[in-house]
Amino acid sequence: MTAAPYNYSYIFKYIIIGDMGVGKSCLLHQFTEKKFMADCPHTIGVEFGTRIIEVSGQKIKLQIWDTAGQERFRAVTRSYYRGAAGALMVYDITRRSTYNHLSSWLADAKSLTNPNTAIFLIGNKADLEDQRDVPYEEAKAFAEENGLTFLECSAKTGSNVEDAFLETAKQIYQNIQDGSLDLNAADTGVQPKQNLPRAAENNGKKDCNC
């Protein structure tokens, strides 16, 4: 909250998708606030969070859209896939049904985002090892088959949560560096700072952090 809010080189748009109750909002909250929300009600429509991170010395603002998992609002959440640079697809390692639905989430993600969108698979609730219903190796194989990066995380303990969000950003940044992500194309989900009127407005004003 206290950091100079517009001091960054890029904005990357992310979406978080997956079944109801897999812990999407808790992952977002753990990432943005470094806190675990124990008793979290179902997300209303689409929630929004931001955090500034650093990749290869560049400050990047992540703008993260956390979508409701409820089927009846799928039409609304689908409109958020467009223009996402990164998609975090989440399942719950203690509930196989949430893993079984991944192919439908993946089909949506592939058809509604652009080909450069970095899709990251997250098996959440890794702290509940004794209730595990999906073996690590199985999910790992699924990720490899589909060209996804994969990690098991725990929004509760915070384990691997940073890595999931940061690795996705690294992939996107890499795509910018090697030219496979064309910043002039529409709906890339990446916005360089020079196009940010608000950033320019704030330059030289209120930027003294000394």
Added chain:
Amino acid sequence: MDYGTILEERTNPAVLMNAREQYMRQCARGDPSAASTFAFAHAMIGSKNKLDVKEGIVCLEKLLRDDEDRTSKRNYVYYLAVAHARIKQYDLALGYIDVLLDAEGDNQQAKTLKESIKSAMTHDGLIGAAIVGGGALALAGLVAIFSMSRK
């Protein structure tokens, strides 16, 4: 695309057009479903055009009255708060978000929205002004509907 809060979010014009077309097609076939009405309303309340936002509000109010589903009602109440705040009808916005907070006091998403509404009011120089007008009274009926559904 650099939004500070959910209130600053605006619907992409292509998304808005698409939502409108789908909704119109549904209407032509008969009564549109709650899900597609909501998708339409959600897109409309993100429009830069105030009249679109108002049309979205009318849809949300109708959904709040007619949809029996409790989980859906909280969605409508939340987005009614968002929509009214976007057209600077802050008393109504606060009225709706308080209805939701009455039912779910710990809801972080609702608390964040209330803070965003208040900071938008501060920005517009409205904090401290007497804002409890007819708007809050008009809400009373809807609040009753929402409370009844909680049982």
